[in-house]
Amino acid sequence: xxxxxxxxxxxxxxxxxxxxxxxEVGATEADIISTVEFNHTGELLATGDKGGRVVIFQREQxxxxxxxxxxxxxxxxxxxxxxxxxxxxKSLEIEEKINKIRWLPQQNAAYFLLSTxxxxxxxxxxSERDKRPEGxxxxxxxxRLRDPATITTLRVPVLRPMDLMVEATPRRVFANAxxxxxxxxSVNSDYETYMSADDLRINLWNFEITNQSFxxxxxxxxxxxxxxxxxxxxxxxxHHCNTFVYSSSKGTIRLxxxxxxxxxxxxxxxxxxxxxxxxxxxxxxxxxxxxDVKFSHSxxxxxxxxxxxxxxxxxxxxxxPIETYQVHDYLRSKLCSLYENDCIxxxxxxxxxxxxxxxxxxxxxNFFRMFDRNTKRDVTLEASRENSKPRAILxxxxxxxxxxxxxDEISVDSLDFSKKILHTAxxxxxxxxxxxxxxxxxxxQDKVN
Amino acid sequence: xxxxxxxxxxxxxxxxxxEKWDWSPAGLRSYQQALLRISLDKVQRSxxxxxxxxxxxxxxxxxxxxxxxALCLTPAPPLPPEPLFLGEEDFSLSATIxxxxxxxxxxxxxxxxxxxxxxxPSPQNEVLPQPDPVxxxxxxxxxxxxxxxxxxxxxxxxxxxxxEPAGAPPEPPHNLFCVPGSWEWNELDHxxxxxxxx
Numbered sequence: 001x002x003x004x005x006x007x008x009x010x011x012x013x014x015x016x017x018x019x020x021x022x023x024e025v026g027a028t029e030a031d032i033i034s035t036v037e038f039n040h041t042g043e044l045l046a047t048g049d050k051g052g053r054v055v056i057f058q059r060e061q062x063x064x065x066x067x068x069x070x071x072x073x074x075x076x077x078x079x080x081x082x083x084x085x086x087x088x089x090k091s092l093e094i095e096e097k098i099n100k101i102r103w104l105p106q107q108n109a110a111y112f113l114l115s116t117x118x119x120x121x122x123x124x125x126x127s128e129r130d131k132r133p134e135g136x137x138x139x140x141x142x143x144r145l146r147d148p149a150t151i152t153t154l155r156v157p158v159l160r161p162m163d164l165m166v167e168a169t170p171r172r173v174f175a176n177a178x179x180x181x182x183x184x185x186s187v188n189s190d191y192e193t194y195m196s197a198d199d200l201r202i203n204l205w206n207f208e209i210t211n212q213s214f215x216x217x218x219x220x221x222x223x224x225x226x227x228x229x230x231x232x233x234x235x236x237x238x239h240h241c242n243t244f245v246y247s248s249s250k251g252t253i254r255l256x257x258x259x260x261x262x263x264x265x266x267x268x269x270x271x272x273x274x275x276x277x278x279x280x281x282x283x284x285x286x287x288x289x290x291x292d293v294k295f296s297h298s299x300x301x302x303x304x305x306x307x308x309x310x311x312x313x314x315x316x317x318x319x320x321p322i323e324t325y326q327v328h329d330y331l332r333s334k335l336c337s338l339y340e341n342d343c344i345x346x347x348x349x350x351x352x353x354x355x356x357x358x359x360x361x362x363x364x365x366n367f368f369r370m371f372d373r374n375t376k377r378d379v380t381l382e383a384s385r386e387n388s389k390p391r392a393i394l395x396x397x398x399x400x401x402x403x404x405x406x407x408d409e410i411s412v413d414s415l416d417f418s419k420k421i422l423h424t425a426x427x428x429x430x431x432x433x434x435x436x437x438x439x440x441x442x443x444x445q446d447k448v449n
Numbered sequence: 450x451x452x453x454x455x456x457x458x459x460x461x462x463x464x465x466x467x468e469k470w471d472w473s474p475a476g477l478r479s480y481q482q483a484l485l486r487i488s489l490d491k492v493q494r495s496x497x498x499x500x501x502x503x504x505x506x507x508x509x510x511x512x513x514x515x516x517x518x519a520l521c522l523t524p525a526p527p528l529p530p531e532p533l534f535l536g537e538e539d540f541s542l543s544a545t546i547x548x549x550x551x552x553x554x555x556x557x558x559x560x561x562x563x564x565x566x567x568x569x570p571s572p573q574n575e576v577l578p579q580p581d582p583v584x585x586x587x588x589x590x591x592x593x594x595x596x597x598x599x600x601x602x603x604x605x606x607x608x609x610x611x612x613e614p615a616g617a618p619p620e621p622p623h624n625l626f627c628v629p630g631s632w633e634w635n636e637l638d639h640x641x642x643x644x645x646x647x
Contacts, residue, residue, distance in 0.1 A: 180503055181502065181503065199503040199504055200503070227503075227507055228507060228510075228511055229507065230503055230504045230507050232504060249504055249507060249508060282484060282512055282515055282516065282519075283512070285508065285511055285512070285515075286508045286512065289504070289508060336480075336483070336484070339484075339487065339512075340487050342491075345502075345504075345505050345508070
């Protein structure tokens, strides 16, 4: 761990490191990245896309010759996780888009991750093979069966080295448990169970059992016409395996304890900030809808993202957040247009750095924002091909809200709302971030002095 | 983008707390009309081959209910005699939205197990889910356009929106809303025809 890690001081400069993905303008929709996640050591970085594919990058070992060059991430494995499906009974397509990837902590040589689309969660095993057995008795070198009459001796096959091959195999398929669209999966700290959450229900699974799950939250009303609120995100506490939180479309967070009852319909804690009457509009509820909820690594705080802000909550204080950060408040006067073009429904994610001192989230125009909780400084950076020279330092960006626009500023009306950064990830212990900009994955690192 | 609307919208938001606020009738009306048009359009468009996003649907539904509440502050004017309209209580807006949600529930009936997916999807026109017949009839009926917007709100269940939130905007003057035969009435008429005709 680097001392002072993650502090967004004046000395922290972010540099371009790598970009993955195609350059051409007409990239297919299947290439749009829909989730990004580092594993627990930061050695691996996984992305999922709309086409149902998972791409895993591995960090190369740092070479002694180039101490100033941190390890780069190169493709380690690519596989098709989910395929498009069609539900004939309901005449509905089921998208293959990967909504979330979550890594399991590594317990042996193989890597395990969960990937999910709207309906089905899968456990994938990613393992290396660098040896293969040769000298079978019953098969020849090409694998064809030998005529038993020709076999006159017995020998033991030996393992011989081969070119490294990384293979991904689906070990478990957890299907048919969600009527509505899965928005979250979260691995429990016991490493034996995980949960999957859809719009109205949360299920608890054991990794070994695929044909049943426990329903732990159900907010479906008896009469669907009375439905006014849905579940938007859910996560287990990082240390307490009985505790989890889930957020809603009305801007509330509920913390539940599974020891209290089998069905956690009654929350242990209820987090909600009272509405500011001066900001009330027809869109108040939509912009209060929480799109992401994340526990801090310490487990003492939760962070939520709604359309315009990021909030940090102390688990011990339910009536209001302890910190609120404005991501792009200049959009507040544009809500009607953003409602019309559907941007107001965009779901931005948010992440903590390894020491919980800095938080990051995305915005439009390929901008993303970082907030230092200690110094209260914030910065806006841009993921673009123009700033893509190796180790080029990212220049802070600024949006001009009114009045005279300075040379380097961009006016609100010039923002490109089709370039949205919804998914970002922060290395668990270093200042390395991965930012998904449509079909490109940018990796930035802080400048090594 | 809704062009000339931006200025009026921001005017509204700045003045919301002001007791002496001047409700520019044209501004408020066109704003609410536009929101209603946009919302109804979204509801219509969300029925398709893909299972709709429940979150988006619920948020639009809740916004529509707020709009209903705002537009219903004046009592509906007496209806012209309209034989086709008798007993057709289902053509209130909330029932329309309700039927959409019912349709959603039917399409997401959890007692049906998932089919084994193998073949690619059939052509578009074979697989579009059929919306509630009541809803379809509401959309296609021409007399809805003739009678105007207020007919939508005949049977609104206002029990959920009865309490006035603190700091709600002051009630607009009565002459703000549509009277049959007025030019605003015809304007709303026109908007509804555009929606229904599309």
